[in-house]
């Protein structure tokens with residue numbers, strides 16, 4: 001088997017030190033929720049310490065004492081988010097989680113552009129995470145919008161099937177850049193080309209991709225991209241990226257009105273003698289992504305998220321991607337020799353480090369899952385998930401850059417032992 005050298009430019013020990021839980025478990029489950037990293041836990045503690053003690057040396061008072069949406073930490077996080085996905089900082093703001101962004105895009109922004117009608121359709125797939133689909137179901141029930149669900153073929157969405165589903169009445173094509181339960185990773189540029197040909201917009205939920213692989217929204221020509229921070233980006237809950245393509249910003253006048261996202265000629269007017277709650281606020285909205293911000297990020301999330309973004313930059317997303325892909329392929333090779341059935345593509349172009357397979361049915365997979373999680377005394381639990389959607393799924397394994405080859409070997413050996421004991425029964 002190949003040896004996955006470390007591409008991170010940092011000793012793996014140093015990187016692993018940030019994740020204390022690695023001492024206690026073999027964690028191959030970042031597609032579910034990442035372990036907390038010391039770097040962001042410390043940033044959150046610093047935030048609370050400062051609030052409690054008024055500690056001044058590290059953070060300017062004005063920053064930490066203001067609302068999160070006015071903090072320097074928030075602005076810096078936005079800039080770093082933009083760098084991470086190849087966007088301009090004006091095209092990015094923060095969201096709490098994808099669910100919030102889906103509601104904003106579908107029920108507010110697109111509705112404000114043009115009311116939804118029964119003749120419209122939305123294209124998604126049977127591998128799309130259900131939170132977006134549930135929002136689309138509201139459109140179906142309220143406005144009669146047609147929902148077109150493209151079916152996967154053995155855990156892959158064929159681009160020709162997607163193309164067939166899209167027509168001139170398609171307003172939105174919704175994809176998960178990497179599907180959450182079987183790891184299929186799209187050629188997003190191709191999806192955008194197909195959608196744009198008929199004037200449809202693309203909403204790219206990249207929660208299972210950003211932080212694992214290098215994403216370039218401009219090169220792909222994506223219209224909206226959303227993420228949360230607590231999976232491959234290894235950040236705290238409560239912060240995520242919302243990207244909107246620059247030329248769409250002016251075209252959309254959201255119904256959610258944010259009084260702080262306006263051109264204020266004299267800054268926030270609270271202390272001005274002539275402060276008037278109509279006149280002083282009667283200015284045009286700013287034409288950046290901030291116009292769509294619902295400003296729901298809290299102070300600890302902003303500080304933790306910023307620390308997480310700095311950590312990704314320190315390691316380098318291109319280095320992370322190399323390592324994630326190598327570990328993914330190493331895992332695939334190991335599983336191949338165990339004769340399990342892959343529930344994901346094994347083509348390195350279509351999968352990164354999110355790998356799903358079955359040992360031969362729900363009951364057997366469940367038994368494996370229990371053995372992984374509740375090992376005999378003296379062995380570390382192995383954290384993986386059980387996931388099914390659209391008729392594919394089973395055991396989902398998701399190594400990240402901090403995992404070692406030895407950990408994957410232990411996982412493979414354990415899976416081999418479980419299969420052997422099943423054969424004996």
Ligand SMILES: Cc1ncc(COP(=O)(O)O)c(C=O)c1O
Nearest residue numbers: 097098099129131176180207208
């Ligand atoms: C691709 C994807 N989107 C969204 C979510 C969940 O976020 P929310 O509940 O905010 O939609 C998940 C969680 O697993 C996910 O994998």
